[in-house]
Amino acid sequence: GRRLRGESTALTLESVRKFLTREEDSIVFSLIERAKYPRNAPAYDPSYLGRATKFHALSLVDLFVRETEAVQAKDGRYQNPVEIPFFPKHMTLTSVPPYNFPNELHAAxxxxxxxxxxxxxxxxxxxxxxxxxxxxxxxxxxxAADLVCLQALSRRIHYGRYVAEAKYREAPQDYNTAIRAKDRDALMKLLTFESQEDAVKRRVEEKAKVFGQDVTLGKRVDDSSNATNYKVDPVVVYRLYGDWVIPMTKMVQVEYLLRRLD
Ligand SMILES: O=C(O)C(=O)C[C@]1(C(=O)O)C=C[C@@H](O)C=C1
Incomplete structure (x- = not known):
């Protein structure tokens, strides 16, 4: 298709940033839940299941994610284009009636x-x-905790498609030249807001502090004296965003914009 499927409504820079901000809560909280358990290496080691072969080696996590995604697909999770499975090949047909999710993205x-x-x-x-x-x-x-982390991270990073669409709609003429020239650097420059990235990183670090502390009755939760016991290291969350989540979201935006005129 060459046209927007169902031209829509409320996709603005403000609305997409609101979505990303809410996703921060999901990401930070899912990391805290995963950190409740130690590394648990056997979950990632195909030999744990005792059926590793040269050609087919699945870990418990591989299996768990495939099977859970298949159940959730059947029950309609991926009808919403905001959600993207990790193993789309293993999807069975959905058995729920369709919901009319808005199609805000450019099809191509x-x-x-x-x-x-x-x-x-x-x-x-x-x-x-x-x-x-x-x-x-x-x-x-x-x-199960890994899958929740992965789903939250994937939803946030792939939401770059919506962020890019919002930015494109607000200033198509600014982007068209760079898109036609396939100029990745120019697109990257156009969509980057350093001060916004800084605010996001500092906010997720703060969320890791607020969500990740022990709550004791009679004690102010923002008391910095209990700062050493965060359930997930706020500095790691800051770096996770700065080194990975934000750069990947930007990559998604660039790739989306490159196909925006197809
Ligand atoms: O808020 C935006 O404008 C975005 O594109 C999102 C985001 C992010 O990933 O948080 C990415 C690029 C911008 O430089 C700022 C922030």
Whole structure:
């Protein structure tokens, strides 16, 4: 399709930023929930399930995510284009009636997908930083917590499609030249707001402090004297956003915009 499917309504820079801000809560809280368990390495090791072969090696987390996504797909989760599965090949047909979710994205650009990178980075780089060494045997709850983290991160990062659409609609002529020239650097410059990124990073660090402290009756929760016991390190959350979540969201925006005139 070459045209917007159902030209819509309320996609503005303000509305998309509101969505991203609310997603911060989900991301920070999901990280706190994952950090409740230690690393639990067997959940990620195909040999734990005892059916690893050269050609087919699935870890418990691989299996858990595939199977859970299949159930959620059947029940309609991915009818909403805001949600993107990690294993789309394993989707069965949905058995629920359709809901008329707004189609705000440009059809040719809506398929921008960085799920594989999110998956790899989460397990290889970020999980070791938010969990402690150890093994408490709670592998299925661990896998369930990972999936909630992955879904929240993926939703936030892929929401870059909506952010880009909002920006494009507000100033199409500013973007058209760079899109036609396939000029990634120019697009990156156009969509970047340094002060906004700074505010986002500082806010998620603060959220990690507020959500991640023990609550004791009779004690002010913002008392900085209990600052050492945060459930997930606020500095790690700051860096997670600065080094990864925001750059990936921007990458999604650039890829979306490059296809915006297709
Ligand atoms: O708020 C925006 O304008 C966005 O594009 C989102 C975001 C982010 O990922 O938080 C990304 C790029 C901008 O430089 C600022 C913030």
């Amino acid at each position: 650009a809506a398929s921008v997908n960085v799920s594989n990178t999110i998956w790899r980075k989460y397990f290889d780089e970020w999980l070791p930083q938010i969990t402690s060494q150890g093994d408490d045997g709670n592998y299925a709850p661990t896998a």
